[in-house]
Amino acid sequence: MKPIATTRSATGVPTGRLAVWWLLASEVVIFGGLLGSYLMMRLGHPEWADAAMHTNTWIGATNTFVLLTSSFTAVLAHQAAEKGDGKKAAGLLVLTIGGALTFLAIKSFEWYTEISHGYTITANNFWSFYYTAAGLHALHVIAGAIIMGFVAWDAFRGRELQRVELIGIYWHFVDVVWIFLFPLLYIAK
């Protein structure tokens, strides 16, 4: 039983979409603060380049590709939802979740390798930032995947199809954060 308040839209923008954009605004500042701090410290410590040499650019690039693809399937899911095809939207969301899981699996393998080589979170401040930033991002991937699961469940039953777009917007944000992380952590050597 949703309130009447939910049915109104004085701005013309659906409430759910408005809310997701505000959520993203606050997330941008969180990641912005973290990455801004990293950038300032990195510029002040050129010797971090030695540590940065040991990130695996190929794995990073693969994960970038995986995330971009999953954003694509999220877009397709939105299109299906717009047409009212809940089952198709749900299927495409499941593919997107698959992309998320692939990303996480690759990352787990990557971190396992790095940790066993001694590049732990306390090895030096570059690695501290690396794990913190990528870790915070990964947490957002996990949370997004879980919520996406609920949205897919509803969509499969033809319910709340407008949420497919909303989780898609969030998912693109997670993607964009990675687009910033990738060059900062992997390419800048």
Next chain:
Amino acid sequence: MIDIIQGSTYAADIDNLILLMGVLVGFWFFAAEIMFFWLIWKFRAKEGQKSQYLDGTENHVKKWITWPHGLVLVCDVFIVIFSIMVWTNVKQQLPVADSTIRITGQQWAWTFQHPGLDNELDTADDIFKVGELHIEVDKNYHFKLESRDVLHSFSVPIFRIKQDAVPGRSITGWFNATVTGEYDIQCAEICGIGHGVMGARISIGDANQHAAWVAANSVSTTP
């Protein structure tokens, strides 16, 4: 009010800045409060009298906002200029040093490294004291401020100086004492449970007193 002596060459500058602000700010403060209380009294509810319908465009009221607004801005400009002058003198432009000392804060004491008879820091005859700083009046001192562990802050109220000590850095400041005697040094940044006992004392002597102290301490102290 509590009287606190002006013990350095820039103490009067800082006090005068504070006084200037006191006058300007005090004027606005009293003007606003008096206007405020007067309006409450003048427009208190009276039987049968309705309030006025004003929508914010009426000039006879608006001018009481726009003019003060502009004047506040002018006052701010004065204060900013004076403040920058004082700040630049204390924190940016260091006069040539007659002597340099190193001040090290740690949990929970101040160690003062004085140059010895040779007036050179980091030589064998340096004088290390814990909790006591000895200087000569009317001389330009540079201090190199450091910390061994957490943030501390070197503060001498009679000089009006304050500077945080940051571990991993050596921050340079200066002072020139204009009075002799013994005064408080404080740690002005919370540094743990001993923050409250991390005071020290500064002893300011005239040329003879200081020379005698240096001579007596210079050879016998080792770090």
Next chain:
Amino acid sequence: MSDTAVALQHDEHDAHAGHHGPQGILKYLWSTDHKVIAMQYLFTGMFMAVIGGFMAYVFRMQLAFPGISVPGFGQVSPGEYNALVTNHGTIMIFWVAMPVLVAAFGNYLIPLMIGADDMVFPRINRLSYQIFLLSALVLLGSLFVQGGGFGGAWTSYPPLSAVGAYNQTQLGSSLWLIAVALEFVAFLLGGINFITTLMNSRAPGMKAYDIPLVAWMIVIASILFMLSVGPLIAGAVMLLFDQTLGTGFYDPARGGDPILWQHLFWFFGHPEVYVVLLPAIGITIDIIATFARKKVFGYKMMLYTTVATGVLSFFVWAHHQFVAGIDPRMANVFTVTTLLISVPIAELLFVIIATLYGGSIRLTTPMLWALAFMAEFLIGGVTGIFLGASGADIYFHDTYFVLAHFHYTFFPIAIIGSFAAFTYWFPKMFGKMMDERLGKIHFWGTVIPFNFIFIPLFVLGMGGQHRRIYNYQHFPELASAEMYNLREIATYALLVMLTFQLVFFFNCIKSWMNGKAAGRNPWQSNTLEWTTESPPPHGNWPVDEMPNVYRGPYEYAHPDREEDYWPQNEPS
């Protein structure tokens, strides 16, 4: 009709037709009704205020009578003293000012004032409170763990806060930090609700400039919060990792920088004071409009000035760090921006004063509180000038002058503002009128002693007394009889003020039980919350009586009308 039709997928029949909220005790624990959630925030905030007030009592006793065994606490050790001042500050800002001013009154008023039946996301609203409650429990828990509560000041500067060996409260420090982080998450979620509801769910006919200022202020404050807290959340994660995993983000020996934390903290810390100031100003102006029977003099000016203040507040933060070891040239920049921000704030106060002009002023209890906010906050505001001027801050930094300044801002905001709001909206929330005589006794018994607490502290600060010191007997220049007299006056005044709070609690209970019935609109105010029952039912209005809006919120003494007020929902 301005209600924009947008194709949405949910069933409009769902909306409240015959729906009742949860019944019985569950109503209070599990409700999604914004009014119940508001009460939850309000009572939690009031409870935490008692705790924060108790802490102040203990450390002020120690300061006036060093070494005393404080009744109700015992002797205060240096470590306990640090924990008391740290948690007093943290609690008052994050667990009193924010939940009462922003969350409680925001939750209660926003849907009512815009003619909506609830927030747009009631379940997320409930979740926000639950996370907030958890944060309060974690914070309180942190005081009782081994090692005791965190004692590194509410600003939590590393390396002290980052290394257990330095602060000696390893567990307490991390729990404190986690509590603050949880509180941030609760308010981020709550903010999304407030902003979206205000933007979208207004009654038909309610344009942006028809929204009461208090609702605007709370929403702008939420936006400020959301845009400023991010870097601190990042910094807090880094600090938590330093504390628990042994990373070196803030460790200079490993290439880290303690000053980084300061920047991240104050980038949030400064806008945060406006996050709590704005609701207090909104409450004040709404109350003044009602009891002066006057339209706000310059609604749009207030709105634009508020936004300008909000934007400027992002550019002043390093005035907290003038002597911290930042590049001295930066200090000059921040002096300019800091003094500049005094201009729009002065503007806001001038508009409020101008609203009194031509009024017909009734000095009810809420009006007394609103007027006291102005008179006292002005002191806080002007003393800020002394601190914004970098040249003077060299002396004033970390003295009691700073402390007195921020109590002259925070106390009017958090305490006076809250009492103003509480006494004004009590009739709506509980359906009964509060006792005016008790209200006035409580008012004078709070405001007069307040000044006798903090004016002595200004004087002590000017005399060089530095902060966070448990015993001034170690500093000969600060141990004079004159200074101890001032400390005693402040402490006695606090005791008097705390005692008078009993009058308030008594008034609350007495009024709730036997107060005169309030009716819908006892203050003859214009805004929409006064058009429904007191207290409003679940859904706020019957489904077929949801209000439409025909004018602004402050049409008092309109020349076309005989009555001196004109509710927003009355057709022309």
